[in-house]
Structures are given as structure tokens and as C-alpha cells.
């Protein structure tokens with residue numbers, strides 16, 4: 001049984017498609033990345049999982065419970081950080097966090113103070129006096145103070161400065177080491193690459209790929225850079241060669257196929273240098289969205 005199980009999940013807003021036939025399984029202990037550009041359907045998927053909106057068809061289960069029917073029970077063990085955080089502006093940070101802690105059937109005080117200290121959050125301030133980034137920090141502490149079994153993060157790092165992002169990722173990794181499963185949406189690929197074990201790519205409401213980060217980088221493409229003044233570029237018009245970029249004394253391309261074939265070709269050229277690398281996730285992602 002997966003911690004999250006989405007089966008043919010669709011959500012239409014009237015006639016407008018939010019997501020269509022999303023099927024995914026997230027296993028216990030994974031850090032799972034959910035990536036896609038703006039409007040791809042990430043928040044729709046997550047809101048359906050959290051029982052905040054209802055699916056048009058299909059099912060979403062967390063801990064083997066139906067998200068539409070058992071929302072309150074599921075939420076006891078889920079920490080959710082929405083993409084946009086809205087608050088009771090007049091409340092003080094501490095009062096809001098205590099109010100949140102009151103929803104859980106466990107004592108959250110120690111962890112709450114600990115997280116607030118790590119995130120350098122001023123508990124005495126009113127919400128309305130906080131910057132956007134500091135409001136986001138309140139959301140993070142709110143989402144994690146009950147040490148949930150599943151952490152669901154919808155674009156969590158927007159608004160955080162790099163130092164805070166690092167602290168936040170350290171907290172997430174620590175929670176994961178303690179056993180929490182993490183589901184994490186983002187359009188920033190480097191952070192997904194740094195944090196996640198597996199990733200799903202969503203485009204126009206449809207999942208186009210689910211893979212582990214390692215094989216996604218290794219199995220697909222090689223990024224090849226050749227340096228030299230007399231490279232016969234015509235000879236590289238081969239099957240599997242794409243994304244060609246011509247520089248002054250360099251020639252770059254992506255290659256997918258038999259590595260012997262391409263190295264044979266490279267061996268025929270008089271080169272100053274050659275670099276064969278794994279593409280970054282960013283580059284792979286661009287391929288899927290071209």
C-alpha cells in the first residue's frame with residue numbers, strides 16, 4: 001500500500017480541465033517531487049488530496065483512506081503547506097500556532113518552539129506586520145509542528161531567501177530521516193533534483209512521466225560538448241542527436257542512443273576537448289516541455 005494513491009483522478013472546473021486521469025503512488029519514506037509549469041495542475045492535485053476540493057472522477061487515497069470522505073482523520077497525520085497562505089491578520093504568530101496545535105491530538109509545543117527558532121520566527125509579532133517570506137515561515141511551522149507522517153508542500157520555497165530555503169530543506173530532510181514521507185510540488189527543478197528520490201512531471205493536467213531522479217538523468221540523454229576548430233558538424237546529423245547549439249569553437253548537443261556509435265563519430269574528429277555529461281533535470285525538463 002502506498003502512502004498516497006491517486007487512481008485515474010480527474011478534476012474539471014465546469015468545462016475547464018484541472019487534471020485528467022492522474023495515477024500516482026507515493027511510497028512510505030519517499031521524498032517525491034511533483035513538477036510542472038504554472039497552471040499544469042499541481043495545486044489541483046494537492047487540493048484534491050487534502051480533501052479541499054472534490055474530484056470529478058477517480059479516487060485519491062492517503063493512508064488507504066478516501067481523501068473526499070475522511071479528510072479530518074487524514075489531516076491529523078498530514079502537514080500541509082498551501083501555495084498561498086492566508087491568515088487572520090490581527091492574530092499574533094504565537095496565538096495562531098497554538099490555535100493550529102489545538103487541532104491535533106498530541107502535544108506540539110516543544111516542536112513548535114523548536115521550529116520557530118530554526119526558522120527565526122518572531123512569535124510576538126502580529127501576522128499583518130510580517131513580510132511575505134515571514135508569513136511563509138509561519139505556514140511552514142504550522143505545517144510541521146505536529147510531526148506529521150506525511151508532509152505535503154505546494155511550492156514551499158517561494159518567498160524564502162536562500163539561507164531560509166536551506167534551513168527549510170534541512171528540516172524536511174530531518175523529518176524524512178525520522179520516517180516522514182514528503183510530497184513536494186515545484187517548478188524549480190534544481191530544488192527537486194537536490195531533495196527528491198522520485199519525480200512525476202505534469203503537463204496540461206496530465207502526468208507525462210514518473211521516474212526516479214537518477215535514471216531520469218542517466219538513462220535518457222547525454223550532453224556532449226565538442227571543442228575544436230574543424231568539427232564536421234554535418235556528420236553529427238545522426239539519429240538520437242538533438243538540441244544542437246553551435247558556439248565559436250564548440251559544438252554542443254544532446255544524444256540518446258548507443259554510446260559506442262557516437263564515440264566512434266567523435267573519435268574521427270580532430271578535437272581540442274570533449275565533455276560528456278549527464279544533463280541537468282532542468283535540461284531534461286525543457287525537452288519534455290518543448
Ligand SMILES: Nc1ncnc2c1ncn2[C@@H]1O[C@H](COP(=O)(O)OP(=O)(O)OP(=O)(O)O)[C@@H](O)[C@H]1O
Pocket residue numbers: 013016017018019036037038039040041042043044045083187
Ligand atoms: N477554481 C478554479 N476555477 C477554474 N479553473 C481553475 C481553478 N483552479 C485552477 N483552475 C485551472 O486548472 C488548471 C490547473 O491549475 P493549478 O492551479 O492546479 O495549476 P498549478 O500547476 O498548481 O499552477 P501554479 O504553479 O501556477 O500554481 C489551470 O488551467 C487553472 O486555470
